[in-house]
Amino acid sequence: MQLIEAQESTGLKMDVRDLNVFYGSFHAIKDANLRVTEQMVTALIGPSGCGKTTFLRALNRMHDLTPGANVTGTVSLDGTNIYDSSVDPVVVRHRVGMVFQRANPFPKSIFENVVYGPKIHGERNRDALLSCAEKSLRRAALWDEVKDRLFRSALDLSGGQQQRLCIARVLAVEPEVILMDEPASALDPIATSKIEDLIGELKKDYTVVIVTHSMQQAARISDITAFFLLGDLIEVGTTSEIFTRPKDRRTEDYITGRYG
């Protein structure tokens, strides 16, 4: 399957054009272009420090929070540039959720963590919150493990459970796109495989963009792969293309293990 076919078969969710990110004078992302397809998993791969995470954080305006970071170019979500001055970054983040490299549950109960999003968006009804919590935790394949201790501290969960809780927390906001920044990098193999299974499930309803340092993981779970090197987006293609017939020499070198 060719990239173009794949993207046309569903729909275009996000369109990144001429994206540049600077940290002060450091040019972290250089003229990147990427189309993110609806209901597919797009994996961003590349060696450490190549700008994958920086690119990902540009997709829901997280750079707004970093002093000194500057973004140029356009990132369209359903045709609207999220960097347009009329756009509210809060609404962008509402629609484009994010899961971080390290699980970062709030120092609150499991329940409070999951319903945090609905609460800040105005849901007050406790029954609604409870059912939302259950739904989200079930979708994140965590319900059975935590249903008896919903009101205990989230910090008592294991690392893998915490990360799934963070995914459940994002799901509860009902975003359209979920950004994941190496969500399994700090987890053991069993927890990792659970997360990977979960991502497979999620793409039925959501658009997922995932940063990963593991090529195997990208191969296992993604439909489309983008390869970054030193701030340049070198090549985008369907995952099978990238892993079997990379067009660029540098991509091939990386796939075959010539970079770290």
Add this chain to the structure above:
Amino acid sequence: MHKTAVAAALFLVGTSFVPRIASADTSITAAGSTALLPLVKAAADQYQSQHPDVKIAVSGGGSGTGINQVVQKAVDIGDSDIMAAGHPELVDHRVAAVGFALIAHPGVRVTNLTKKQIQDIFSEKVQNWKDVGGADVKITVINRPRNSGTRAVFTKTIMGDVSISSAGLTEDATGSVVTTVKSTPGAISYAAFSGTHNQQGIVELKIDGVAPTDENVQSGKYPVWSYEHMYTNGPPNAAISRFLAFVTSNSELLHKAGYILIRDMRVHESDR
């Protein structure tokens, strides 16, 4: 945070009404001289217990503050040890007279000094007690601050044209003067009878052979005394007049606090 802010706002609004409510009662405020403060405070305590409808707030601050505040009508009564010069609008109420004693540490072994000796000591011409007939102890002079009424009286009645050396220690007020004289060997200072008569551990020196007693002040033999003033801005209203009369006439209280009734004085300021 919201709640705190709202509470603070409400509180501010609420408190701004309080003075108005308070002023519905008869309320008298006095501030100023700390030499007079004990008397005014004690008098206010007694007066309020007899007249529960009257509220009297008394505070110190010093004679200067008392005069400042009564000039600005910030208080009803300004207490002062000294005459308020340059303020014709103020009405002077002399409420008492008070004597001032020269006090020394007991270790100096002197009980009497002449006026000349005192001048020499305070101008630092004499620096050891043995030169005025006492023990071989270095003299430590303790003064009151510049605008102290006590110092003014002492300067006027004893020092005359001889200026006080600035090398001596300075203590704020009667109380600390007494404490410091007690604890410092060789110390000498001056303070109102109200602060010295009931103290142990100090000697009250005779001046030219005359003992510092109320009787000697009343008869005019003892030179160091003055009137205590309570100033009002313009003539006082009825409530304030009654309180002032109470202060002036309460002989038991005056005696207890170490002051002298005006009517007991047989000499007057003008006689000196």
Add this chain to the structure above:
Amino acid sequence: MAAIATPRIGVFATRAHRQEFIAMLVLRAASTFVVVAISALFLYLAIEGTKLFTVDHVSPFQFLFSPVFNPDANKPGSLVFIVGSLSVTLFAVLVGGPFGIAVGVFLAELAPPRMVAAMKPAIEVLVGIPSVVYGWIGLTLLVPLIRTVTGSNGFGLLAAGTVLSVMILPTVITLSEDAMRTVPNSLREGSLAMGATRWQTISRVLLPAAASGLTVAVILGIARAIGETLAVQLVIGNAAVLPQGLLGATAALPTEIVIDMAGAQQGSLLEHALFSMAFLLLLIAMALILAVRFALRKRA
């Protein structure tokens, strides 16, 4: 799908926006208040503090450099108080400074965790002890001690300086500990790896690296000392003469203010002179803050 430009969940989003707006307003107002407070303070004291020169036509030179303080005779020379303030502060910094830095270094570099755990609350308590209690201890313990040992009357520069040395300790300790902790660990490891002893590491690598932070610690110690009022007033002797050696009684700017303010009539030369002293203190404090900024900028 609605455009993101208009909030998706309309009513909630606008509510959140309203809150955000109000919060921003309140927070900015509070911050502005800080600016207003210091500006008003500076302005007021500047006006009151210069009346001595504008209303009474005293020359600033006389105010700063004449040792004759006799306001009744139009002579408000404040040299005595300025020198007094500088002497007690210098004494405090010379004694309390090295002592405080030593303890700060100890806490950052040598102290076992249990010792740190014991020292932290102790330092907090030292900060918390009211200055009037320090003064009281000075008055009832230190002054008699000095009197017994030296035969002077006990009040004076030595007593005031000693009390201040103790009072600036917490400031100097805390700030120098912070300064030591900000030195990167790589320097520490680098030095130790070359076979330097711990003390060599501290004295030759860490102390120079933390120099600007330590300077700040000392400067803020000075700021604490120069404005201290009651603890000093109780033990310095309050004699309007230049200090005659360590045992001599003298007076400092804050102590002179607190002693004579009560008796000063509004608008009098004395009152103006006292406000000039307060303004001078404020200017010194500001100068110290600028010095801190300068010291920190050098590091950056």
Add this chain to the structure above:
Amino acid sequence: MRDAVLTLEIARAKSARGVRHRRFVDRSATTLLWCAALAVLALLTLFVGYILYLGAPAISWQFLTSPPSEVSAGGGIGPEIYNSFYILGLTLLFTVPVAVAAGIYLQEYARPGAFRTLVQFSAESLATVPSIVMGLFGLLVFVYLLRWRFSAIGGALTLTILNLPALMRVTQEALFSVPQTYREASMALGATRWGTIWRIVLPSAVGALTTGVILIAGRIFGETAALIYTAGVSVAAGKGAYDLNPFRPAETLAVHVWYTHAESVVPDVARIGNGSALVLLVMVLLFNVVARIVGRSLTRRFTGR
């Protein structure tokens, strides 16, 4: 060949001496630093012990509750204790909201720029203003300008300004200690900045914040120089001493220690000073202990730890 061996031997001997010398210096320095630290603890123990020794005989229920005396011996410190708490309460009421708000602004909102620099510089300057100078400012504004006379509220507002910078600093440090990941997680879920601060950052910081506030409360309790010319040195007589009206002179305990020594004429100055000093010291210790306990329990409650 022999020469070379000899040189090596000498070098070894020399360096052995060098090592011994270096070790000696290291040990001495270590000992010295230990002594300095122990001296601080000893100093504190001395102070506490001394004040306890002086003050304990003066403490009685009667001393703690009865009104002060102006003339005769036997005065107590009841109204002064009340006023200390009253002014402390008023001060916290004003200063905590303002300082926390300004601290939040500096730590969470302000971008580097002229305004932030100005606020920060103002706070630093305010922090070094000597308390007697602040007292004179209070005298000018509250007594002369607003004509409030010596009043509890004038004193409290003076202390409010005096303690703003310290409380701002406490706020900033408490906020700084909240992990950045909490903020990112909350914002990534579509929370506004204020929503994030209110629901995540402040609850996580509340323990540290409260500890800091109580520690500063301990300092406010003992403040003296700024109050002499603002809240005054007198208390009303009788029941009026326990007035809730903030527009009345209100001598605090710390001021009373100074005032009794400096201005009053009672014969038992030493007893009152000793007893009051002890009460002040005990309060400081109490504030320290309470700060830690409350801070810890709040942290536990708000973060589920």
